[in-house]
Amino acid sequence: MFKQEEYAPLLGNEEYSPNSNLEYILPASQDFIMNDLMQLMPQGGLPATDMLLLPAELEDTIDANTKFELVTPKFTPVSPRGPPERAVFAGELDFQVEINASDTHKRKYLYSAILNRIYVDMKTNFSVTYRWAAGRAPAPLYVRSVVVFSDESQAEKRVERCTQHTHEVTNTGISQEIVKNVLHSAREKGTRGVYYCGRADEADSWLSVLVELPPGAAGAAGHAYQFVCKNSCSNGINRRAIDVIFTLEDASGHVYGRQAVGARVCACPRRDISRDEEAEGAARGKRRAPHDAPPRGKRPRADDDAAVALTLPALQVIGTKTAVTGLEVMVSMMEQAASFKRNDPQATENYNKCIANLKSQIEKLKKS
């Protein structure tokens, strides 16, 4: 839509190179990039994008500086009809979605890699990082996010905001495709490059948020979102599990890649993530049926040291419970590893021997 050169005058910086990666590369530390960015950018001169991955607390500061008036051709986004496709694929542009879960003590959201699920309270910003092969990508590119019920038997049902939150006073004057969508961009309504798609009054029109990726981004960009309903909202999500489906698209709506992340919107993310991960661990321990496939989308790790049996030194720990819990974790891990090696009779036998031995030690400890 824009030529990259058009951005240089906007910055008021003669040395700005439209091909510079600095604005968009996301290093491990966001604080680091923010310091660098602020030094690089002249006053009032962020490039014309709302897609930088920013710490939530800085977003307001930046917002005030990004109000450029550009005369641009009007873009009318595609609004897909019918239940969204779910099959995830990276595609030719190697589209990946990451939730930044580091530094979580400062953040009000958590991400479970085991469950591929984000835990966040309502109206709390969370950042999503997109990665793609920029060299091969057409421009402009967009990422569409749409919320669906995880259970495929509910696939035909559109996820909508509950009655209570639909009728919040703050929704006055806001169009229905925004009000009814449980997922919002953290950006102000009307921000350039952020589009709310779908028609709330047409049942087969799915509600989605479409975000334009920054022109010139070197294959990585982030955007902050928030949920505006909880999982527990009655007559809305109504305690059903939800996923967010992200699709990398061009302006015509052609899908280059698709990824999905589960979401739990709740008042106590920390409590719920521990509870769900524990439940998953227990379930995995029980799932030892020979035909049990590894969870979809998660590859079993190539664990080359798995075959090596170790003899631990005589270790001292305080408390029977500590010892039992520690050994139980080992059993659970070996059971999981064994399930990935079920086609290898020798490995299976080795695992079973170790597991049986540990279990008998656990029983002895419990009786002591």
Ligand SMILES: [Zn+2]
């Ligand atoms: Zn609600």
